[in-house]
Amino acid sequence: MTLSLPIDTTAAEGPVCSHNEWDPLEEVIVGRVTGAMLPTRHVAERVWGNSVLGSVLGRASAGKRYPGYIIDRATEEVERFVEILTGEGVTVRRPEPMPFSRTFKTPEWSSTGFCTASPRDGMLVVGDQIIETASAWRSRYFEIFGYRDILNDYFRRGARWSAAPRPRLSDASYNQSFQPPREGDALHYVITENEPLLDAADFTRCGRDLFVIRSNTTNLAGIEWMRRHLGSGYRVHQIQSRQRKPQHIDTTFVPLAPGKVMINPEFIDIGALPDIVKKWEVLVPPYPDPIPATGLNSYLHLAGSWISLNVFMLDPKRVVVEENQVSLMRALESWGFTPIPCPFIHYKMFAAGLHCATLDVRRRGSLESYFD
Numbered sequence: 001m002t003l004s005l006p007i008d009t010t011a012a013e014g015p016v017c018s019h020n021e022w023d024p025l026e027e028v029i030v031g032r033v034t035g036a037m038l039p040t041r042h043v044a045e046r047v048w049g050n051s052v053l054g055s056v057l058g059r060a061s062a063g064k065r066y067p068g069y070i071i072d073r074a075t076e077e078v079e080r081f082v083e084i085l086t087g088e089g090v091t092v093r094r095p096e097p098m099p100f101s102r103t104f105k106t107p108e109w110s111s112t113g114f115c116t117a118s119p120r121d122g123m124l125v126v127g128d129q130i131i132e133t134a135s136a137w138r139s140r141y142f143e144i145f146g147y148r149d150i151l152n153d154y155f156r157r158g159a160r161w162s163a164a165p166r167p168r169l170s171d172a173s174y175n176q177s178f179q180p181p182r183e184g185d186a187l188h189y190v191i192t193e194n195e196p197l198l199d200a201a202d203f204t205r206c207g208r209d210l211f212v213i214r215s216n217t218t219n220l221a222g223i224e225w226m227r228r229h230l231g232s233g234y235r236v237h238q239i240q241s242r243q244r245k246p247q248h249i250d251t252t253f254v255p256l257a258p259g260k261v262m263i264n265p266e267f268i269d270i271g272a273l274p275d276i277v278k279k280w281e282v283l284v285p286p287y288p289d290p291i292p293a294t295g296l297n298s299y300l301h302l303a304g305s306w307i308s309l310n311v312f313m314l315d316p317k318r319v320v321v322e323e324n325q326v327s328l329m330r331a332l333e334s335w336g337f338t339p340i341p342c343p344f345i346h347y348k349m350f351a352a353g354l355h356c357a358t359l360d361v362r363r364r365g366s367l368e369s370y371f372d
């Protein structure tokens with residue numbers, strides 16, 4: 001079926017215009033790790049695994065600042081990434097530093113903050129609008145304020161700006177007895193269906209079609225909210241992840257260019273993909289290359305090995321890849337892409353990769369239907 005709805009031609013004239021993950025990049029927001037805090041202990045963070053805030057960083061570290069040397073190394077990496085982007089003529093915007101160490105309260109709970117490493121998590125760009133999403137993490141409740149100067153600028157210049165309902169995040173929004181399911185267990189989630197909860201990073205865009213996974217940061221109510229918000233001009237397709245602790249689609253189902261999508265062979269059953277995806281070339285990447293010894297390896301599992309797939313497209317051919325993922329770069333070359341290596345292993349300590357660290361605000365292209 002071909003959609004006959006009109007395309008908004010005014011979007012290309014405003015400051016925000018991005019319809020997919022691959023059109024030529026013109027402007028992007030890149031995160032910072034300045035002032036990052038280890039989240040105040042809460043059930044929602046158990047998807048990281050108790051070992052992360054336990055044996056790796058120590059239970060007493062929850063709610064404390066990240067060690068300075070980790071912030072320094074991650075900052076060096078993200079600044080190198082910014083150099084690559086600006087060297088290609090891309091406009092780069094950065095969030096303002098936030099006082100993440102301050103305790104904030106609602107009538108029902110209190111927390112310290114986290115960081116602004118991942119603009120991808122809290123904002124989704126669809127055409128000429130930026131949509132603030134509704135994080136399930138209490139520690140991220142006010143993270144969006146770090147981007148408010150940028151958002152106000154885009155709004156004044158004509159962008160549409162909307163937000164999902166501010167979540168209450170009461171205890172009823174969480175499975176209080178949650179433990180990550182083991183192999184063979186039925187898949188279950190730390191968040192309930194008590195209210196719409198959604199991270200933007202659980203969605204990926206292919207023009208008129210968006211793909212999403214239900215996860216420990218996005219529930220079915222959140223997916224339905226996005227469907228209704230976008231309206232009949234878009235189709236939102238759910239992808240089933242078989243990962244034991246699903247969280248964010250950009251290490252699972254990664255569109256690279258029209259007609260080409262890279263999928264995680266451990267997290268996705270190719271046979272269970274939506275029928276429309278089977279019209280595309282499904283690319284299966286090699287297993288991630290091991291991370292070289294750095295003295296911080298005990299920390300670097302935070303985002304998991306498959307963060308290797310968290311790549312960032314500059315255009316339909318050029319793709320930024322973490323520099324240690326040599327096997328993946330070779331595979332991308334064989335598929336017709338040009339990899340650009342970038343150091344980014346220490347940024348993993350903030351549960352983020354290259355795609356997480358960005359929000360592509362302007363890409364040069366028009367709204368299209370790629371599956372009709």
